[in-house]
Amino acid sequence: MKTGLLLNIALALLMARLKQSVVAAAGVTFGIAMFIALISFMTGLNKMLDNLIINRTPHIRLYNAITPSKTQPVNRAADFAGFKNFILSVKPKDEGKQLYNASRIIKAIREDDRVIDVAPKISTTVFFNSGTIQLSGIIDGVDVDLEQKLFHLNDNIIEGTIADLAVVSNSIIIGKGLADKLIVKIGDVIQVTTPDADIAKLKIVGIVQFGIAEVDDVQSFTSLQTAQKLQGKPASYITDIQVKLKNIALAPALAKEYARLFDVDATDVQTANAQFETGTTVRNTIAYSVSVTLLIVAGFGIYNILNMLIYEKMDAIAILKATGFSGKDVKAIFIQLSMVLGVVGGVIGIILGYCLSLIISHIPFQTSALPTIKTYPVNFEITYYLIGISFALITTYLAGLFPARKAAKIDPVVIIRGK
Amino acid sequence: METPVLQAIDINKYFLDPVRFRVLTDISFSISRGSFVSITGKSGCGKSTLLYILSTMDTDYEGELILDNESLRQKDNAELAVIRNQKIGFVFQFHYLIEEFNVLKNVMLPAMKLGRYSTEAIEQKAMQHLKTLGIDDQALKNASQLSGGQKQRVAIARAMINDPLIIMGDEPTGNLDKKNSDIVFGIFKDICLENKQTILVVTHDPDFAKRADRIIVMEDGTIIP
Numbered sequence: 001m002k003t004g005l006l007l008n009i010a011l012a013l014l015m016a017r018l019k020q021s022v023v024a025a026a027g028v029t030f031g032i033a034m035f036i037a038l039i040s041f042m043t044g045l046n047k048m049l050d051n052l053i054i055n056r057t058p059h060i061r062l063y064n065a066i067t068p069s070k071t072q073p074v075n076r077a078a079d080f081a082g083f084k085n086f087i088l089s090v091k092p093k094d095e096g097k098q099l100y101n102a103s104r105i106i107k108a109i110r111e112d113d114r115v116i117d118v119a120p121k122i123s124t125t126v127f128f129n130s131g132t133i134q135l136s137g138i139i140d141g142v143d144v145d146l147e148q149k150l151f152h153l154n155d156n157i158i159e160g161t162i163a164d165l166a167v168v169s170n171s172i173i174i175g176k177g178l179a180d181k182l183i184v185k186i187g188d189v190i191q192v193t194t195p196d197a198d199i200a201k202l203k204i205v206g207i208v209q210f211g212i213a214e215v216d217d218v219q220s221f222t223s224l225q226t227a228q229k230l231q232g233k234p235a236s237y238i239t240d241i242q243v244k245l246k247n248i249a250l251a252p253a254l255a256k257e258y259a260r261l262f263d264v265d266a267t268d269v270q271t272a273n274a275q276f277e278t279g280t281t282v283r284n285t286i287a288y289s290v291s292v293t294l295l296i297v298a299g300f301g302i303y304n305i306l307n308m309l310i311y312e313k314m315d316a317i318a319i320l321k322a323t324g325f326s327g328k329d330v331k332a333i334f335i336q337l338s339m340v341l342g343v344v345g346g347v348i349g350i351i352l353g354y355c356l357s358l359i360i361s362h363i364p365f366q367t368s369a370l371p372t373i374k375t376y377p378v379n380f381e382i383t384y385y386l387i388g389i390s391f392a393l394i395t396t397y398l399a400g401l402f403p404a405r406k407a408a409k410i411d412p413v414v415i416i417r418g419k
Numbered sequence: 420m421e422t423p424v425l426q427a428i429d430i431n432k433y434f435l436d437p438v439r440f441r442v443l444t445d446i447s448f449s450i451s452r453g454s455f456v457s458i459t460g461k462s463g464c465g466k467s468t469l470l471y472i473l474s475t476m477d478t479d480y481e482g483e484l485i486l487d488n489e490s491l492r493q494k495d496n497a498e499l500a501v502i503r504n505q506k507i508g509f510v511f512q513f514h515y516l517i518e519e520f521n522v523l524k525n526v527m528l529p530a531m532k533l534g535r536y537s538t539e540a541i542e543q544k545a546m547q548h549l550k551t552l553g554i555d556d557q558a559l560k561n562a563s564q565l566s567g568g569q570k571q572r573v574a575i576a577r578a579m580i581n582d583p584l585i586i587m588g589d590e591p592t593g594n595l596d597k598k599n600s601d602i603v604f605g606i607f608k609d610i611c612l613e614n615k616q617t618i619l620v621v622t623h624d625p626d627f628a629k630r631a632d633r634i635i636v637m638e639d640g641t642i643i644p
Binding site: 005009012013015016315316318319320321322323324325326327328329411412413416 | 471474476477496497500501502503504505509511513515516517518519520524528529531532533534577581589
């Protein structure tokens, strides 16, 4: 009953200066809507940029690096101990790039519950023959289902689909640049030469585009089985194991762990793409500082308007106090008044913010890096809406608190005598 | 002997700004229940200052103040607000209605704050008072649409809504013409006679003052016997 009365008074004060109240609420609305639209848009773009790298890159890659023997003969000679020896005469052993026991490693890692999934890969360089010219390129033999699940390869396939690799035997998906140079299209057969001088004919079932000329000019994909056949290797032949983690931050630690556990080489995505991390951090910092500035500006607007409102309502405050409303009641009235603005402005703000985000997400946007994306990416995450509404409530509360405390302290005698 | 409704004992009040200045000197008097008392004196003699102290709105004074057998000296602001709400009604010179509300709501506010009756009962009571004061036809108008005399009557209705022990007026007829002054005086007189409520009015209108049951004359911060 009593709180109802105070709210009633607050609403009456608001309604009496409807235009001003609408402006104050609009300040909140605008701040929150812009915050939501901007942060959704910025994080949407950021996420897209991140995904360009993250989706395509395994969080941990296990492989056999070709390195010279660590113990060179000269190091064994006692005479030269403590010297800087740079004669490396023992060449790398011909162990090949094969990972031994790959299927067991895959099985072991897949059981680790920090891991989303594991995909095997066979990477080999080849020559694509076009008339008398040979173009060098890379063929990645991939597990069709796992590759799609972990790296969303289909997002980059502009013609055909990755599933065709598994259906059509001796098939290949080649890079856009490569296809343009070879003047081939889907359904054509191209001839490749392996490093061991074997020649094979592969049927094109798709064209892939990453938007990076260097990659599009050389990259192609085939199935694991075709890649093994191409090189005349058995079904156990795997050169890379790609791991995706649930938490990317664990990658460096886990890479070390796997390298030790399975006695292979391992790199994590942070090491492989150090510049990418920096970019993400910078972009996020910009996004958040712009958004927070918007919210703070909106908060000051509310504070100003409430302050003015209280000076205008001095008479009313004096009367309320003279007729038995305590300082606490007056304070509650002004805080409620402020919170009404916050709730109304905030709710309309998140609705408007959602609408703006929706509009942005329908603006056409073409990028060669992600051929499947046709409009601007927007991140419709509920968290931003919660942050928006909480901020609206907190700022209006604080913006109302200081003027309300002033109103609570006003001595009615001063006003009545002042007349 | 009947206990006085309001008793002031050795009230002293100083203004500190710009220099320390004694406004009230050893004011002592008591007002018995159901009487109509006027405080009068020249401008600047401290009568309004005294009224603000008696009304509990000004707490910066020395001395003792007893309202309805209760000492007000030790009470904090929240408690004083409750006392103002229940036991004291105010009528000011400048009527002071809350412009955002209509007449009826203005009258109802103190009672709704008190929360003793339901909203319907309060509304009925407020209408009753407005009717007694002859302004029930204005009940749904906005406070700003009324004439000075009407506003003052609304203020009186508001002062009466919680059936206070004492109604205080600070120059309630200060800027009203003769006719309206007479109406207001008549109302006060009726309240006093019919409801046995106490009326304490500060005025420098000698006509008005003279018609009260008892006149307290002040000069230079003291009461002239």
